[in-house]
Amino acid sequence: MNLELFDSQALEREAPALEPIEAGAIVLRRFACADEDALLSAVNEVIAQSPLRQMQTPGGYRMSVAMTNCGALGWVSDRSGYRYDPIDPDDGQPWPAMPDVFARLATEAAAQAGFAAFRPDACLVNRYLPGTRLSLHQDRNERDFGQPIVSVSLGIPAVFLFGGARRADRPRRLPLVHGDVVVWGGPARLHFHGVLPLKEAEHRLLGACRINLTFRKAG
Numbered sequence: 325m326n327l328e329l330f331d332s333q334a335l336e337r338e339a340p341a342l343e344p345i346e347a348g349a350i351v352l353r354r355f356a357c358a359d360e361d362a363l364l365s366a367v368n369e370v371i372a373q374s375p376l377r378q379m380q381t382p383g384g385y386r387m388s389v390a391m392t393n394c395g396a397l398g399w400v401s402d403r404s405g406y407r408y409d410p411i412d413p414d415d416g417q418p419w420p421a422m423p424d425v426f427a428r429l430a431t432e433a434a435a436q437a438g439f440a441a442f443r444p445d446a447c448l449v450n451r452y453l454p455g456t457r458l459s460l461h462q463d464r465n466e467r468d469f470g471q472p473i474v475s476v477s478l479g480i481p482a483v484f485l486f487g488g489a490r491r492a493d494r495p496r497r498l499p500l501v502h503g504d505v506v507v508w509g510g511p512a513r514l515h516f517h518g519v520l521p522l523k524e525a526e527h528r529l530l531g532a533c534r535i536n537l538t539f540r541k542a543g
Contacts, residue, residue: 354504374420429505490516
């Protein structure tokens with residue numbers, strides 16, 4: 325597929341489909357579109373309770389991607405490092421409860437990928453604007469690497485990088501559009517992954533941004 329020319333609106337209109345990446349990793353095309361209205365309403369409710377913010381890396385830099393959390397645990401980054409915490413450091417209150425529509429989507433997507441026991445306790449809500457990116461990294465702050473990661477794309481298109489067990493492994497480039505869900509676990513659980521800089525675009529519901537929901541079993 326030509327990554328420069330792929331028609332994101334045409335992809336959104338297609339029926340849901342399962343697209344294997346490798347052992348333990350799949351893309352569920354347009355899987356999140358069925359509950360689109362309830363899902364976006366829940367996103368807005370979470371952000372209203374716990375606003376998006378650009379967290380600081382241990383090195384003192386501000387992340388380009390703005391984020392918040394919901395669920396029993398939230399992912400936090402600051403000068404002291406990366407970790408999960410039940411408390412939002414911005415207001416000293418627990419993170420918003422995970423909406424039912426979030427939990428249902430995550431468990432159903434995981435089951436489609438062969439992880440029927442997955443029950444997330446953390447959801448990272450990330451907002452990407454055109455030009456923002458996510459460098460290759462592994463998700464290693466969770467306690468049980470036997471649990472998968474479920475990543476939901478909403479809004480403008482992105483190119484997801486899915487690499488190997490080593491940072492030097494050349495990653496696959498996977499175009500993602502509104503409603504696509506990526507699940508990886510098992511032998512692929514600790515593979516490096518990231519997002520290329522987003523191109524200028526406009527989505528019919530979310531405008532010029534991408535919302536990514538990343539579900540994890542962290543505790």
